[in-house]
Amino acid sequence: MPRVSLDSLVEGVRRRETRAxxxxxxxxxxxxxxxxxxxxxxxxxxxxxxxxxxxxxxGAGKSTLTxxxxxxxxxxxxxxxxxxxxxxxxxxGGAILGDRIRFDEEFREVYxxxxxxxxxxxxxSRGVPxxxxxxxxxxxxxxxxxxxxxxxxxxxxxxxxxxxxxxLVPEAGDVVQAMxxxxxxxxxxxxxxxxxxxxxxxxxxxxxxxxxxxxxPKGWNPPILLTEAVNGKGIDEVVAHMLEHRRYQQExxxxxxxxxxxxxxxxxxxxxxxxxxxxxxxxRQLFDAQTLEKILTGAENPFPRILEWLR
Amino acid sequence: MPRVSLDSLVEGVRRRETRAxxxxxxxxxxxxxxxxxxxxxxxxxxxxxxxxxxxxxxGAGKSTLTxxxxxxxxxxxxxxxxxxxxxxxxxxGGAILGDRIRFDEEFREVYxxxxxxxxxxxxxSRGVPxxxxxxxxxxxxxxxxxxxxxxxxxxxxxxxxxxxxxxLVPEAGDVVQAMxxxxxxxxxxxxxxxxxxxxxxxxxxxxxxxxxxxxxPKGWNPPILLTEAVNGKGIDEVVAHMLEHRRYQQExxxxxxxxxxxxxxxxxxxxxxxxxxxxxxxxRQLFDAQTLEKILTGAENPFPRILEWLR
Numbered sequence: 001m002p003r004v005s006l007d008s009l010v011e012g013v014r015r016r017e018t019r020a021x022x023x024x025x026x027x028x029x030x031x032x033x034x035x036x037x038x039x040x041x042x043x044x045x046x047x048x049x050x051x052x053x054x055x056x057x058x059g060a061g062k063s064t065l066t067x068x069x070x071x072x073x074x075x076x077x078x079x080x081x082x083x084x085x086x087x088x089x090x091x092x093g094g095a096i097l098g099d100r101i102r103f104d105e106e107f108r109e110v111y112x113x114x115x116x117x118x119x120x121x122x123x124x125s126r127g128v129p130x131x132x133x134x135x136x137x138x139x140x141x142x143x144x145x146x147x148x149x150x151x152x153x154x155x156x157x158x159x160x161x162x163x164x165x166x167x168l169v170p171e172a173g174d175v176v177q178a179m180x181x182x183x184x185x186x187x188x189x190x191x192x193x194x195x196x197x198x199x200x201x202x203x204x205x206x207x208x209x210x211x212x213x214x215x216x217p218k219g220w221n222p223p224i225l226l227t228e229a230v231n232g233k234g235i236d237e238v239v240a241h242m243l244e245h246r247r248y249q250q251e252x253x254x255x256x257x258x259x260x261x262x263x264x265x266x267x268x269x270x271x272x273x274x275x276x277x278x279x280x281x282x283x284r285q286l287f288d289a290q291t292l293e294k295i296l297t298g299a300e301n302p303f304p305r306i307l308e309w310l311r
Numbered sequence: 312m313p314r315v316s317l318d319s320l321v322e323g324v325r326r327r328e329t330r331a332x333x334x335x336x337x338x339x340x341x342x343x344x345x346x347x348x349x350x351x352x353x354x355x356x357x358x359x360x361x362x363x364x365x366x367x368x369x370g371a372g373k374s375t376l377t378x379x380x381x382x383x384x385x386x387x388x389x390x391x392x393x394x395x396x397x398x399x400x401x402x403x404g405g406a407i408l409g410d411r412i413r414f415d416e417e418f419r420e421v422y423x424x425x426x427x428x429x430x431x432x433x434x435x436s437r438g439v440p441x442x443x444x445x446x447x448x449x450x451x452x453x454x455x456x457x458x459x460x461x462x463x464x465x466x467x468x469x470x471x472x473x474x475x476x477x478x479l480v481p482e483a484g485d486v487v488q489a490m491x492x493x494x495x496x497x498x499x500x501x502x503x504x505x506x507x508x509x510x511x512x513x514x515x516x517x518x519x520x521x522x523x524x525x526x527x528p529k530g531w532n533p534p535i536l537l538t539e540a541v542n543g544k545g546i547d548e549v550v551a552h553m554l555e556h557r558r559y560q561q562e563x564x565x566x567x568x569x570x571x572x573x574x575x576x577x578x579x580x581x582x583x584x585x586x587x588x589x590x591x592x593x594x595r596q597l598f599d600a601q602t603l604e605k606i607l608t609g610a611e612n613p614f615p616r617i618l619e620w621l622r
Contacts, residue, residue, distance in 0.1 A: 033621050040614040047609060259607055268594040270617055275586035283579040292571055298358060302574075303351040306581055310344050 010041045016138045028130035031273040039130060045137040050078075050246055053161030055147045057174070060167040061193040062146050064229040065238070069144065072239050078142035081135045085128060085147045126273060128160040129266035158186045159265035162258060163245045165189045165238070168207070170199035175206045184210060188222055188245045191238060195226035220248055282309070321352045327449045339441035342584040350441060356448040361389075361557055364472030366458045371478040372504040373457050375540040376549070380455065383550050389453035392446045396439060396458045437584060439471040440577035469497045470576035473569060474556045476549070478502045479518070481510035486517045499533055499556045502549060506537035531559055593620070 009027075012020025024042075028035040054062050066082060073080050128145060135143055147157045157164055166187035168174050175184075190207060192200050204224050211222065223241045227234035249255040286305055287295070294300035320338075323331025335353075339346040365373050377393060384391050439456060446454055458468045468475055477498035479486070501518060503511050515535050522533065534552045538545030560566040597616055598606070605611035 033618060036614045036618040036621070040612055040618070043612045043614060044609065047607075256607070260603055263603060263606060263613075264594065264598070267598055267613055267617070268590060270614075271594050271597070271620075272587065272590040274617070274621055275590050276583060279579055279583040279586050282582050283575065286582070287575070287578055292574060295574060296358075296567070296570055298355065301351055301354045302578055303347045303354060303581075306578070306585070307344060307347040307351070309582075310347070310585055 006037060006041065009038065010137070013042065013134060013138050014045065021134060021138050024134045025131045028134060029127045031277050033274075035130060036270070039133060042133050042137040046133040047136065049132065049136045049141045049143050050163075051132060051143045051145060051161045052242060053145045053147060053157035053164040054167065055157050055164060055187075056167030056191075056193075057169075060169050061227075061229045062167050065165075065167060065191065065193065065227065065235070066144050066146055068229050068232050068235045069239065072235060073142055076239070076243075079140050080142045080144065081138075081140035082144045082146065083128060083131055083135075085145060126269040129262070129269065132160070156265075159262055162249065162255070163188045163242055165191055165242070167191045167193050168203065169194045170197045170203045175203060175210055188220065189238065189241050190222055190224040191227050191234075192224065193227050193229050195234065196228055200226055219252060219254070220245065317348060317352065320349065321448070324353065324445060324449050325356065332445060332449050335445045336442045339445060340438045342588055344585075346441060347581070350444060353444050353448040357444040358447065360443065360447045360452045360454050361474075362443060362454045362456060362472045363553060364456045364458060364468040364475040365478065366468050366475060366498075367478030367502075367504075368480075371480050372540045373478050376476075376478060376502065376504065376538065376546070377455050377457055379540050379543050379546045380550065383546060384453055387550070387554075390451050391453045391455065392449075392451040393455045393457065394439060394442055394446075396456060437580040440573070440580065443471070467576075470573055473560065473566070474499045474553050476500045476502055476553070478504050479514065480505045481508045481514045486514060486521055499531065500549065500552050501533055501535040502538055502545075503535065504538050504540050506545065507539055511537055530563060530565070531556065 009020055009024055013024050024038060027038055054066055056062050063084075070080055070082070132143055132145075145157065145161055164187045166184075166189070168190065170192060192203055192207075194200075204226065207224050225234055225237050225241060227238060229235065246255075249258065286309060287302065291300060291302075295302045320331055320335055324335050335349060338349055365377055367373050374395075381391055381393070443454055443456075456468065456472055475498045477500070479501065481503060503514055503518075505511075515537065518535050536545055536548050536552060538549060540546065557566075560569065597620060598613065602611060602613075606613045
């Protein structure tokens with residue numbers, strides 16, 4: 001992209017033109033070197049937004065909660081954007097079909113965007129930090145990041161969010177699953193959604209016990225809140241505790257430490273992406289179709305070739 | 312490792328000494344260049360095993376099914392090994408604690424091994440192909456690969472297995488979840504476990520419809536089997552259809568195509584691992600502690616540095 005059009009893209013983002021934002025996010029989602037040029041220009045306008053991760057199993061009600069949080073946060077004066085990093089989220093309904101931006105008339109100023117998987121493991125969440133920078137440059141100062149509730153991705157949310165909400169539903173074994181997935185240690189606010197269901201109170205106790213057993217470092221004591229997102233019940237408390245967590249971090253110095261970890265992760269991801277691009281090309285260069293056939297019949301040993309390349 | 316001890320390790324593996332096998336798998340799980348030297352020596356003895364992936368959501372009964380399959384496959388003359396690529400699997404109970412090998416007296420000849428996550432997304436399943444080569448060199452000719460049923464990992468199982476079994480349980484929405492996760496298209500045999508539960512018959516119909524709608528390529532028509540793994544019900548049919556799928560592929564030429572895709576994925580993973588090792592080191596080299604602080608205060612723009620390194 002020529003300099004002139006990159007400049008005008010940055011200007012469009014700064015003016016909060018939705019087409020420019022959409023184009024810029026697509027550009028930084030791609031692992032081409034071009035994204036680094038765009039990020040270079042956006043950088044001076046970034047770093048200020050408060051990022052909230054919303055994670056949990058499919059069906060826990062993450063999107064409903066997000067939907068309920070938006071008007072309340074807007075009322076508090078935040079300019080809210082949503083990144084849906086979850087292929088099963090209603091917010092990212094059209095993601096795979098290319099129709100990736102939706103505006104909800106009701107909210108006007110909300111920008112909702114889903115990030116598509118880039119086809120590689122981990123690519124999903126690695127796209128978040130650059131997309132956040134675009135939204136920050138466009139003036140959004142609260143970014144809700146809805147992430148798919150599966151394994152490693154849940155844990156990675158810590159590196160893209162200042163506050164992590166874990167959404168659970170009263171269901172036997174859900175606390176145990178969350179513990180196994182390693183998410184228990186990283187959430188800052190626990191939300192037991194669908195709290196009208198049987199077992200919500202017991203789950204809260206189980207969770208409290210698990211947290212105490214887990215031996216969390218002293219400091220923030222994560223609240224466990226009960227909500228019925230569908231009816232808007234308990235949402236005000238979620239907002240209050242979210243913002244309380246932000247305040248606590250800023251006062252305790254945890255904020256800076258966390259931001260630093262986020263930055264390291266972001267930079268490492270960018271470098272990793274660049275290397276990953278090379279992996280495919282390198283594999284094809286080292287092993288052409290004919291060589292693959294030879295390896296399959298056992299006529300050629302592939303590993304010395306990789307060893308040689310490494311040296 | 313000096314040549315002599317690498318040679319003796321290979322000899323130990325070939326003699327099916329469990330300590331040598333364990334040590335060799337640990338070595339190839341690690342992304343050091345040493346693993347390539349070991350793989351180079353093992354290669355001539357590899358490529359012959361039939362690899363069966365067993366995937367599905369946590370609690371679906373994958374381990375119980377695996378447990379039931381083992382004696383039946385042994386009876387058919389296979390020398391069976393199990394790789395549990397699932398941190399929540401009972402088979403990998405001790406994985407995190409280092410106690411990674413278990414023998415079940417009842418089965419004697421079965422080698423069960425869990426693969427630990429290497430801490431990075433995707434690292435989990437990338438450890439499978441080298442571990443398979445060790446087991447092949449040790450003479451195992453049927454390898455059951457139990458994989459965690461989450462997102463991308465389920466899809467990757469296609470690249471490590473010749474036949475993929477998807478284990479489901481009669482539960483509302485399970486078919487839809489599997490479709491969304493992209494697993495529906497890649498399974499070769501469907502197993503509805505806990506078939507004594509309500510809804511098993513309906514699930515089978517739903518699944519059949521989903522498969523027909525999905526417009527699978529002509530050829531293998533994946534069976535949908537009902538089992539009660541806990542009681543051993545329906546397991547003989549699973550074995551029969553598994554082996555039928557193998558036969559079908561070998562006769563249709565699909566086998567060779569699939570093996571080639573597996574090989575490409577294996578080689579790409581090895582190259583990717585080597586590059587990933589570089590990413591961390593590179594990030595630290597490009598951005599020291601002082602630079603990170605400058606970036607956090609906005610005094611330095613990090614992206615030009617990465618761009619420059621790319622050039």
